[in-house]
Amino acid sequence: MALEIIVSLNGRPIAAACAVNISDLAKLSDYKVTAFETASSFTPAASNTFKIEAHDREQSCWALVEKIASRAKVHPEEQGLSRDEALAQGKRCGCRGADDYCECQNVPDAITRADRRATRPVLAGQDEGSSE
Ligand SMILES: [Zn+2]
Helix, strand or coil, X not given: CEEEEEEEECCEEEEEEEEEECCCCCCEEEEEEEEEECCCCCCCCEEEEEEEEEEECCCCHHHHHHHHHHHHCCCHHHCCCCHHHHHHHHHHCXXXXXXXXXXXXXXXXXXXXXXXXXXXXXXXXXXXXXXX
16 A cells, blocks of 8 residues: 655645555554655755654544655755765664665764764854754
């Protein structure tokens, strides 16, 4: 079973997500989700993959759409992982980097975010230490 969500603006698709049930349609189901959005005047094109776990299927489809929508957006600071970052995070995770849909392969963890901050040049006037 795959649930597809397409977001159109004046009939033109600008974003889509596909959620595939990976738990044999159990009452509490897990889904692998892939989401995309096209570039706009305000945001670059982006994609995101993630897992939704233990979702109760016996309710309105909008409940699943709500969960997908809440996680599909890629926060600019959390954009993508380099191959090296994904490898390093995989070593720190229970999946050992083998699950492409695991958060460790898609979202920077606390250590990666700290590493990025440490290597990022500090801009004049930027408030240090207030993040998180
Ligand atoms: Zn993992």
